[in-house]
Amino acid sequence: MSGYRRSFPTRWNDNDVYGHVNNAVYYEAMDTTINSWLIAEGGLDIGGGEVIGLCVASNCSYSASGSFPDSLAVDLSVGRLGTTSITWRLRIARESDDEQLASGEFVHVFVDRATRRPTPMPHALRTAVETQLEVAA
Amino acid sequence: MSGYRRSFPTRWNDNDVYGHVNNAVYYEAMDTTINSWLIAEGGLDIGGGEVIGLCVASNCSYSASGSFPDSLAVDLSVGRLGTTSITWRLRIARESDDEQLASGEFVHVFVDRATRRPTPMPHALRTAVETQLEVAA
Amino acid sequence: MSGYRRSFPTRWNDNDVYGHVNNAVYYEAMDTTINSWLIAEGGLDIGGGEVIGLCVASNCSYSASGSFPDSLAVDLSVGRLGTTSITWRLRIARESDDEQLASGEFVHVFVDRATRRPTPMPHALRTAVETQLEVAA
Amino acid sequence: MSGYRRSFPTRWNDNDVYGHVNNAVYYEAMDTTINSWLIAEGGLDIGGGEVIGLCVASNCSYSASGSFPDSLAVDLSVGRLGTTSITWRLRIARESDDEQLASGEFVHVFVDRATRRPTPMPHALRTAVETQLEVAA
Numbered sequence: 001m002s003g004y005r006r007s008f009p010t011r012w013n014d015n016d017v018y019g020h021v022n023n024a025v026y027y028e029a030m031d032t033t034i035n036s037w038l039i040a041e042g043g044l045d046i047g048g049g050e051v052i053g054l055c056v057a058s059n060c061s062y063s064a065s066g067s068f069p070d071s072l073a074v075d076l077s078v079g080r081l082g083t084t085s086i087t088w089r090l091r092i093a094r095e096s097d098d099e100q101l102a103s104g105e106f107v108h109v110f111v112d113r114a115t116r117r118p119t120p121m122p123h124a125l126r127t128a129v130e131t132q133l134e135v136a137a
Numbered sequence: 138m139s140g141y142r143r144s145f146p147t148r149w150n151d152n153d154v155y156g157h158v159n160n161a162v163y164y165e166a167m168d169t170t171i172n173s174w175l176i177a178e179g180g181l182d183i184g185g186g187e188v189i190g191l192c193v194a195s196n197c198s199y200s201a202s203g204s205f206p207d208s209l210a211v212d213l214s215v216g217r218l219g220t221t222s223i224t225w226r227l228r229i230a231r232e233s234d235d236e237q238l239a240s241g242e243f244v245h246v247f248v249d250r251a252t253r254r255p256t257p258m259p260h261a262l263r264t265a266v267e268t269q270l271e272v273a274a
Numbered sequence: 275m276s277g278y279r280r281s282f283p284t285r286w287n288d289n290d291v292y293g294h295v296n297n298a299v300y301y302e303a304m305d306t307t308i309n310s311w312l313i314a315e316g317g318l319d320i321g322g323g324e325v326i327g328l329c330v331a332s333n334c335s336y337s338a339s340g341s342f343p344d345s346l347a348v349d350l351s352v353g354r355l356g357t358t359s360i361t362w363r364l365r366i367a368r369e370s371d372d373e374q375l376a377s378g379e380f381v382h383v384f385v386d387r388a389t390r391r392p393t394p395m396p397h398a399l400r401t402a403v404e405t406q407l408e409v410a411a
Numbered sequence: 412m413s414g415y416r417r418s419f420p421t422r423w424n425d426n427d428v429y430g431h432v433n434n435a436v437y438y439e440a441m442d443t444t445i446n447s448w449l450i451a452e453g454g455l456d457i458g459g460g461e462v463i464g465l466c467v468a469s470n471c472s473y474s475a476s477g478s479f480p481d482s483l484a485v486d487l488s489v490g491r492l493g494t495t496s497i498t499w500r501l502r503i504a505r506e507s508d509d510e511q512l513a514s515g516e517f518v519h520v521f522v523d524r525a526t527r528r529p530t531p532m533p534h535a536l537r538t539a540v541e542t543q544l545e546v547a548a
Contacts, residue, residue, distance in 0.1 A: 008420070009418070009419070011439050011443045012439070012442045012443045012446045013290055013298060013439055013443075015291045016286070016287055016289060016291070017184075017289045017293050019291050019457075019458060020191075022168070022286075022287040023192040024161050024164040024287060025161075025287075027161040028422050028424055031159070031422075031423045032422045032423045032479075035423045035480070036423075039480055046154055047154075047430060054155075054199075055160040057197065057198045057199065058160060058196065059196035060194065060195055060196075061193065062194065068443075068446070069446070069447050069450055144283070146282070148282075148305075148306045149305045149309045149433075150427055150435060150436075153423070153427075153428070154426045154427070154428065156320075159423075165287055168285075168287065169287075169342075172286045172342075176343055184293060205309070206309070291457055291458075292463060296442070297438065297466040297469060298438035298439045298442060299435075301434065301435040301438055305433070326429060328473075330473050331470070331472045331473065332470065332471055333470035333471075334468065334469055336465075336468065337467075
């Protein structure tokens with residue numbers, strides 16, 4: 001239940017004309033962190049698994065700016081664990097000083113790869129979430 | 138008051154491993170549409186203007202998937218017109234059949250380029266918003 | 275034999291901190307143009323076709339800078355038409371004044387989707403190249 | 412003279428529809444590695460320095476495919492050290508097993524930030540290159 005943190009180094013081209021990491025990159029950071037955990041711990045097989053997670057909603061609030069060559073640190077927890085969906089919560093900080101830059105949510109609905117209809121998430125995934133990540137009451 | 142619509146052709150690399158335009162690309166579409174309008178109609182000078190718009194929050198809900206080589210169509214309106222901030226509203230559709238794929242919001246705070254402190258948006262910009270875009274009550 | 279030209283509008287986040295479209299974006303423009311033609315005219319089925327094109331080499335020379343909100347125009351021709359490979363040639367200009375910004379090459383090898391081993395390009399594709407695109411001697 | 416190696420973790424959205432890291436991402440890896448070294452060791456001030464490096468040519472050859480969640484390792488050396496230009500050489504491998512995936516070159520011309528005309532690279536940068544990186548004869 002110690003949670004999951006992933007480093008997300010910025011890239012030269014992440015900076016926009018104002019010298020900040022572009023806002024859309026924070027969604028790449030959230031998506032990358034969630035999928036890293038799903039592959040490493042949640043049993044997600046992105047190439048051939050029967051169930052895939054589709055993003056149906058996301059949001060982010062920005063409190064400070066990051067800039068290349070900063071590395072970001074992304075903390076993953078769970079806001080709501082449903083039957084066919086998960087609301088992930090993410091906190092994004094600058095890795096060097098842990099100043100929070102942004103926080104956001106990402107809602108995944110699990111669907112059958114072929115039919116793209118909602119399906120209960122695999123049991124192993126639910127167990128991994130419950131045992132490894134912080135889940136809000 | 139006819140609103141603003143911009144084409145946003147997808148790119149080969151926008152598609153993810155599931156064959157869909159990646160969710161973060163929709164934020165690029167929103168940001169691009171807003172800044173296109175700001176430059177063309179709102180008097181934004183991204184290279185040297187004294188006031189710049191920073192994104193402090195954004196969100197998006199996804200109702201269907203786009204895929205390269207689809208072109209997207211992005212409609213811009215305004216949810217809230219404040220003194221130092223604007224909440225933009227965006228609707229993203231597949232251009233060929235106008236099926237809605239996503240809708241979202243983007244909150245810009247206007248800041249002084251040098252101090253990065255909030256500042257009232259330029260009068261010309263406010264006037265352009267009021268005369269050219271639909272603003273929710 | 276009139277060739278193929280595709281518009282490639284730039285995005286807000288394509289600009290780097292120096293206010294130019296980042297160099298890697300030109301490769302996205304080349305890849306997008308080639309795959310657009312392959313899907314529209316060359317019979318490429320990216321979802322289920324037996325043959326896919328993999329990039330084994332690419333290069334680009336830059337002669338001037340583009341900047342958002344420029345739209346780019348990409349012209350496609352063929353430098354070498356082999357049995358299992360094609361060397362595409364691309365010229366990238368600013369659409370508004372046709373000033374050349376870059377030129378490059380992109381080498382595709384066609385492989386079997388399952389085995390990823392080189393395979394002769396489909397006959398329909400070869401015919402489409404020969405009849406629709408300029409091929410260097 | 413031990414050279415410079417940088418980790419470049421891939422992102423979820425780097426994978427294309429074929430399940431590979433898209434070819435353009437390798438240019439992002441090269442650009443990021445070069446600029447990381449320039450900022451850390453070469454004295455480059457991207458925000459305010461008088462001299463900036465512009466990419467005038469690049470190329471890459473691909474020998475194998477990477478896939479998210481691979482991390483890449485990028486090795487930087489110098490092919491040619493001129494007066495106003497540097498030809499960087501890069502080797503990109505999968506970090507886990509050091510299998511080479513790609514190799515490429517990146518030509519930077521140094522220009523005055525204001526006039527954008529070629530200018531000799533700063534003395535400190537030349538010294539850093541000569542003392543810290545492998546330079547081909």
